[in-house]
Amino acid sequence: MSVHTAKRRLAPTDITALKGERPIVSLTAYTTPIAKLLDPHVDFMLVGDSLGMVLYGLDSTVGVTIEMMIAHGQAVMRGSSHACVVVDLPFGSYQESRELAFRSAARVLKETGCSAIKLEGGAEMAETVHFLTQRGIPVLGHVGLMPQLINTTGGYRSLGRSDKEADKIRRDAVALDEAGAFAIVIEGTVEPLAKEITGTIKTPTIGIGASPACDGQVLVIDDVLGIFTDFKPRFVKRFANLAPEISEAVATYAEEVKARSFPGPEHTFQPHKG
Template identity: 80%
Template sequence: MSVETKRRRLSPAAIRGMKGGRPIVSLTAYTTPIARLLDPHVDLLLVGDSLGMVLYGLDSTVGVTLEMMIAHGQAVGRGAGQACIVVDLPFGSYQESKEQAFRSAARVLKETGCSAIKLEGGAEMAETVAFLTSRGIPVLGHVGLMPQLVNTTGGYRSLGHSEAEADKIRRDAEAIDAAGAFAIVVEGTVETVAREITAAVSAPTIGIGASPACDGQILVSDDMLGLFNDFKPRFVKHFAELAPQVSAAASAYAEEVRARSFPGPEHTFKAKR
């Protein structure tokens, strides 16, 4: 009897080792069924705080709680067997102090079984990143456009157009790299700046609205699948157009229910004699 060999889950160290090699394939996941479908095709699944907007209809990620992240981290863990699973620390769960960050991160790792956490921030968070990594918590960094800071940065826009902005993002990436992050998400950053950062840091960069020269790429899965047609950022490509299919399926279902053609005899249970 043949036994199928189960692939081991990719570790943060394995992701770091992909620097300069085959591009790292990353997507977000929030539920067990989606994680199960994506897992064979990706290297890293991010349980992003974007779930606040994608699943809960919030205007930003600021309202996401640690409990929400843990619940969805657990769900993704049930569906994924080989991808490196990373869970976002939400706004307010780590910025107060490095000790607060450790408590939040340790809880996430213990309760979800994920491999690492992600936090936003540059030079100001370097001490926290170093504190976490030296205590056994792998950290995925995040520089450039940081959605948790939307209330202080004036909204969602690409960054790095001025030399001052570009220099800040470079310094942020270098600080997080030196602090020990195993990889760094570079979001919403002018292409040339993202390319320079990728060449300058030792950790792999994972771009979203950044550069094809990054060591990997990530998208929100619902954007990639074309489940949202009302808003499409410049950096998003729809690899499917599922929104019209979902609407058409719901319409067909409603029509059959109203016509009493569903359920049919083949969908009902017969009495056993």
């Protein structure tokens, strides 16, 4: 007699164990339909605070609230069963103290059912990361270009070109590695430095605008699909270009509505005869 066993959702420990085995696949997800499409193909989905810019039209991620993150985290969880789901802690929800970070992270985990949270910051956040991981909250770290700090770092640009910048990013990655992060995103960092860090620390690195030598890669799904067209960073490859197709479909719909060719008889409900 065979017993059917449901497939287990990947856990943060599974992501960590992939270092040295094969590249880790990740994409952002913000909605249930997209999560369903991504789930069979990725190791983890990141509900990124990038949703502020991609979905809400904000100029940066700074205006994103924890309520927004929870709502979209819930949506992604409803659309997935295989991938590990990680939810960003938004700006202002964790930087003040490790206790605030714990309360915010615990709320996100409880209300979404996700497996882990992500926060930005290196050495200055290492104590907080250790505090969280010791209390049962897996943490995805984030070093290099940190969008939540865009107001103090002078805009979106690649980092690590100067010795001072490179040394800081190295220290940040090592600090998070030692603090117990299950993986670390390296964003907008010159390629040789990202490669060096990947070979130095035991924690998997997830590159975005970093190096193919990173232990994994992540991109914003709307960039991958060619839907978000406000700007295209150098590190983005569009694997599809859906924006023109969407525009064309909507234009055709508008024409057919104006011409009264839609809806046709096959799209309407008629009374039964007899």
